[in-house]
Amino acid sequence: MAASGIELRGVAYAMAGKAILSDIDLHLTEARIGIVGRNGSGKTSLMRVMAGLVAPSVGTVLVAGQDPARNRKAMLTEVGILFQNPDHQILFPTVGEELAFGLTQMGQTDKEARAQARHLLAEVDRAHWEGAATHTLSQGQRQYLCLLSILAMQPATLLLDEPFAALDLPSQARLRRRLAGLAQQIITISHDPAAVVGADRVIWLDGGRVVQDGPPDHVLGVFTDEMARIGGLDADADLSG
Amino acid sequence: MLTLTSPVRIWAHSLSAWVKLGAICVFTLALMQLEGGWLAGAVALVLALAASGGRVFFAQWLKMLRPLWPFVALVALWQVWLGAPWATFPIIARLGAAVGLANAVTMTTELAEILALLTRLARPLARLGLKPQVLALCVALVIRFVPVMLLRYAQIALAFRARSPRRPGWRILMPVLLATLDDADRVAEALRARGGAG
Amino acid sequence: MERNLTHIALFAALIAVLGLIPKIDLISGVPITAQSLGIMLCGTVLGAKRGFLAVVLFVVLVAAGLPLLSGGRGGIGLFVGPSAGYLIGFPVAAFVAGFVVERWQVRVGVAALAGAVLGGIVVLYAFGIPGMALTLGKSLPEAALLATPFLAGDVIKAVLAALVTQAIAQARPGALLSRG
Ligand SMILES: Nc1ncnc2c1ncn2[C@@H]1O[C@H](COP(=O)(O)OP(=O)(O)OP(=O)(O)O)[C@@H](O)[C@H]1O
Ligand SMILES: [Mg+2]
Numbered sequence: 153m154a155a156s157g158i159e160l161r162g163v164a165y166a167m168a169g170k171a172i173l174s175d176i177d178l179h180l181t182e183a184r185i186g187i188v189g190r191n192g193s194g195k196t197s198l199m200r201v202m203a204g205l206v207a208p209s210v211g212t213v214l215v216a217g218q219d220p221a222r223n224r225k226a227m228l229t230e231v232g233i234l235f236q237n238p239d240h241q242i243l244f245p246t247v248g249e250e251l252a253f254g255l256t257q258m259g260q261t262d263k264e265a266r267a268q269a270r271h272l273l274a275e276v277d278r279a280h281w282e283g284a285a286t287h288t289l290s291q292g293q294r295q296y297l298c299l300l301s302i303l304a305m306q307p308a309t310l311l312l313d314e315p316f317a318a319l320d321l322p323s324q325a326r327l328r329r330r331l332a333g334l335a336q337q338i339i340t341i342s343h344d345p346a347a348v349v350g351a352d353r354v355i356w357l358d359g360g361r362v363v364q365d366g367p368p369d370h371v372l373g374v375f376t377d378e379m380a381r382i383g384g385l386d387a388d389a390d391l392s393g
Numbered sequence: 394m395l396t397l398t399s400p401v402r403i404w405a406h407s408l409s410a411w412v413k414l415g416a417i418c419v420f421t422l423a424l425m426q427l428e429g430g431w432l433a434g435a436v437a438l439v440l441a442l443a444a445s446g447g448r449v450f451f452a453q454w455l456k457m458l459r460p461l462w463p464f465v466a467l468v469a470l471w472q473v474w475l476g477a478p479w480a481t482f483p484i485i486a487r488l489g490a491a492v493g494l495a496n497a498v499t500m501t502t503e504l505a506e507i508l509a510l511l512t513r514l515a516r517p518l519a520r521l522g523l524k525p526q527v528l529a530l531c532v533a534l535v536i537r538f539v540p541v542m543l544l545r546y547a548q549i550a551l552a553f554r555a556r557s558p559r560r561p562g563w564r565i566l567m568p569v570l571l572a573t574l575d576d577a578d579r580v581a582e583a584l585r586a587r588g589g590a591g
Numbered sequence: 592m593e594r595n596l597t598h599i600a601l602f603a604a605l606i607a608v609l610g611l612i613p614k615i616d617l618i619s620g621v622p623i624t625a626q627s628l629g630i631m632l633c634g635t636v637l638g639a640k641r642g643f644l645a646v647v648l649f650v651v652l653v654a655a656g657l658p659l660l661s662g663g664r665g666g667i668g669l670f671v672g673p674s675a676g677y678l679i680g681f682p683v684a685a686f687v688a689g690f691v692v693e694r695w696q697v698r699v700g701v702a703a704l705a706g707a708v709l710g711g712i713v714v715l716y717a718f719g720i721p722g723m724a725l726t727l728g729k730s731l732p733e734a735a736l737l738a739t740p741f742l743a744g745d746v747i748k749a750v751l752a753a754l755v756t757q758a759i760a761q762a763r764p765g766a767l768l769s770r771g
Binding site: 461563 | 601604608755759
């Protein structure tokens, strides 16, 4: 996994003059990494910077030794991103087209891509989805489709933004099993400590800074206590962030 | 999404889209010149073509002509007022025959076939930087986002009603438009995440 | 690149949505279809080139047979019928509206009003009226007379387009590509 590590050196990110991320120094090589933090703490922004969807205002980002914001084509096989909201990820009217798109982007012909998409759907007992209109799927089903589309591209690292938020309990368990079986590096972002319990390393983000970084037992312990403490307070004066 | 293609398959489906579009052009131009018996013949021809598709086809074909009624009424009133009511017939005959034939072509040509034809026609534009894949991607995005945005509109209207006794009216335009702009930014990002627009 | 493309595609979808939603009640029950408002907004918000392309995309899909025109209409029949001139004029209208907003560097709202009137009314009617004259067998003045009842509604839409464009300039300055 070392070759596919993600490295951030002195990274800061600002939007519309407002600092969103500051002083981020991370070298992510572990197979399973969790990133936790409250709403608005900058988790999604960190993911966008790591994946090269936006360039940092200050500092360097390296994915497998390359700048992800510049080398988009190379990143297709390096990072796959599951967006927090599936409606912002799905580009095509039907399931088959959505799955095939990533594959054609990687150089397959339309025909090959469609055939592989059919094959992938059949593998997960969803063959009947191929011609289905994406907007008729439920939120959880749409998210599952998004996951299938990025898995189809077999990236070295998966960045998952709140992957469990829209899923019912059986689907969560199934997704957990599916993810556990994958060889890829997986970085899971969540506000919920339960989502990252089994990770090798957990990073706690607050106000756009890393406040804790280490083994899950320790970090999640402190995180949970702090969340319980804040939850106990009446006024949520700090939410404005 | 709903399309305007015929619910039943008829013989004209197997004709090439190029032939059908060519027929519309020739026929429409010819109609401008036709008078009297010839014009009546052209109308009869279009009716016969539509009827050859069977009852279901013909019923939908008639339905698609409905938006023309206001114009028929308008022209008729106008001609009566001018004191030449008979002149209504050739005008409406030309209009009805042209629109009728074109509608029949729309009904018997699959969307994919027309899009393939358009991509073909747009090929010379590749030199100006418009790649055919880009056109196809744009078309897919529109078809994907029309239902998404309709749903969003309905949600915003509901949210408005939940908090206001007034009907949303034009006030709803602003949130709908802002949502569109934000969506465009996020979709651009999703596209970038999967290798961009080529 | 991606950003231009998605703005063009989503605004083409917006024009369709504005034509498909239940009619907007303007002032005390004067219903308007918002579709031509969508055309104006493509120009005033996206600018001349992107606005033009968004509307071309919309018109192409209508021609291809998607029922995206108000009232669920679509198909090639529209291009040989009385509204043919308007459909062909739509992209040009958006271009002119966008051109005015881009080049006339006064307050956004003022430029947008001028652009919407010039593009969405003057230019659009210049295409629409000959189209009606041709398909309905009328002279140009007669066809112009047929178009006048719609003028009041279109003026209101131009004002709305200007207000909305101005509001976007305040709410999301970065999103107003016509002034980007
Ligand atoms: N487009 C934007 N313009 C300005 N500020 C933004 C924008 N998007 C997000 N922010 C700000 O950036 C900060 C971090 O946002 P981000 O989406 O990364 O949080 P998050 O940790 O993913 O939150 P959540 O758990 O709610 O998803 C927030 O304070 C938010 O207000
Ligand atoms: Mg987030």
